[in-house]
Amino acid sequence: MSPNVSLGWTLLACAIALELSGTLLMKMSDGFTRPWPSVFMFVCYGVSFTLLNFSVRHIPLGVAYAIWSGVGITLIGVAGHYFFGERLKAASLVWMGFILVGIVGLKWSES
Incomplete structure (x- = not known):
């Protein structure tokens, strides 16, 4: 993997972490109150x-x-369950699994 591609993946991972943080903060903001x-x-x-x-x-x-x-x-679904006690149904977990399989497929097709 070239340094530029590695940089792209690192930036993407950081972007995902900040999206997760922003969405958790959205819940914590309680409708901007x-x-x-x-x-x-x-x-x-x-x-x-x-x-x-x-x-x-x-x-x-x-x-x-x-x-x-x-x-x-996927991360928001899991984080909502653990941090806010939101219910995760079995069907939701299955569909999140499909999302993750699709992501892996995209990554493999990228290579």
């Missing part, structure tokens, strides 16, 4: 989109965006 989580939510989303933008210099746009959104969806 809590100022600090609201502010940090916007910061996390802004930096996440910026890193996603830079990652697509090195990774095809469709692959990067699909992975960013798919991994984000």
Whole structure:
């Protein structure tokens, strides 16, 4: 893997982590009634989109965006369960598994 591609994947991983953080902060902001989580939510989303933008210099746009959104969806579902007690149905876990299989397929097709 060339350094540029490695950089793209690193930027994408950081963008995903910040998207996850921003979405958790969205829940914690309680509909913008809590100022600090609201502010940090916007910061996390802004930096996440910026890193996603830079990652697509090195990774095809469709692959990067699909992975960013798919991994984000899956992580948010799991994080919502663990941090906020939201219910995860068995069917939801199965569909999240399909998302992850699709992400792996995209990564393999990228190589």
